[in-house]
Amino acid sequence: MAKPTTPVEEVEAVRYGEAEGGGCDQAGCENQEAYRCLYRDRRAVDCSWVACPEHLNVVEGRAYCLRHASVVEVLALALARGTQVLPPDLDNRCASLVLWVARDMDEPVVDRLVRWGDSNMSIINDPAIRYTRPDRLRQESGHWERLWALATRTGIILRVGLRVDDSRPETIILTGGTTHLVSTVPPWIQRHLSGESNRASPSDLVERLAFQQELLLALDNYVEKYGVSFPKILITARV
Numbered sequence: 476m477a478k479p480t481t482p483v484e485e486v487e488a489v490r491y492g493e494a495e496g497g498g499c500d501q502a503g504c505e506n507q508e509a510y511r512c513l514y515r516d517r518r519a520v521d522c523s524w525v526a527c528p529e530h531l532n533v534v535e536g537r538a539y540c541l542r543h544a545s546v547v548e549v550l551a552l553a554l555a556r557g558t559q560v561l562p563p564d565l566d567n568r569c570a571s572l573v574l575w576v577a578r579d580m581d582e583p584v585v586d587r588l589v590r591w592g593d594s595n596m597s598i599i600n601d602p603a604i605r606y607t608r609p610d611r612l613r614q615e616s617g618h619w620e621r622l623w624a625l626a627t628r629t630g631i632i633l634r635v636g637l638r639v640d641d642s643r644p645e646t647i648i649l650t651g652g653t654t655h656l657v658s659t660v661p662p663w664i665q666r667h668l669s670g671e672s673n674r675a676s677p678s679d680l681v682e683r684l685a686f687q688q689e690l691l692l693a694l695d696n697y698v699e700k701y702g703v704s705f706p707k708i709l710i711t712a713r714v
């Protein structure tokens with residue numbers, strides 16, 4: 476006797492991104508039930524678009540914004556023909572700046588978390604650059620962020636964030652818990668903004684290292700002053 480066949484479409488549930496408050500991003504759409512686009516580019520930058528099921532397209536069981544659904548379709552088609560193409564970069568300069576600085580910060584921050592933690596703690600090192608939508612109630616602009624943290628089983632005890640706000644795309648902000656430790660325009664961007672980009676500059680590497688040290692010093696001072704245990708209520712509210 477032949478085995479019963481199961482129709483694939485009925486079994487496969489659609490996977491949506493995280494549910495978000497604030498409604499669908501599509502102009503004119505009033506729908507409040509909305510999810511993040513699941514697109515993540517080859518550098519682990521997440522798409523910032525949030526839309527209702529009507530304004531998301533499903534490709535291979537996963538829901539994307541209309542633009543990324545077509546990108547993912549092309550990638551899937553290429554893969555079916557035997558060529559793997561990595562998901563192209565999201566074109567967002569705030570996300571790119573976070574990513575650029577986070578590359579230099581990753582190793583020294585993780586080293587510190589190892590040093591500051593103990594055997595009861597775990598290290599969260601999330602390579603994704605995530606977007607948080609503007610919070611109108613708190614009058615906060617949207618921002619892109621890379622996150623490291625120390626956690627125990629009950630929650631996060633030290634949260635280190637590197638972020639760029641939409642409203643200040645040249646400024647890197649380093650946070651410890653909910654505190655802004657450093658908020659500064661990196662020297663190579665300062666030079667560019669003041670039109671000095673053609674003038675002789677210190678070597679790129681020296682400049683980057685100095686900038687990295689400035690951020691790390693602020694983090695070290697913060698932990699030296701406050702330790703790694705923070706009131707849980709503050710931390711959980713932001714993660």
Ligand SMILES: [Zn+2]
Nearest residue numbers: 499504527530
């Ligand atoms: Zn919609």
Ligand SMILES: [Zn+2]
Nearest residue numbers: 512522540543
């Ligand atoms: Zn998208």
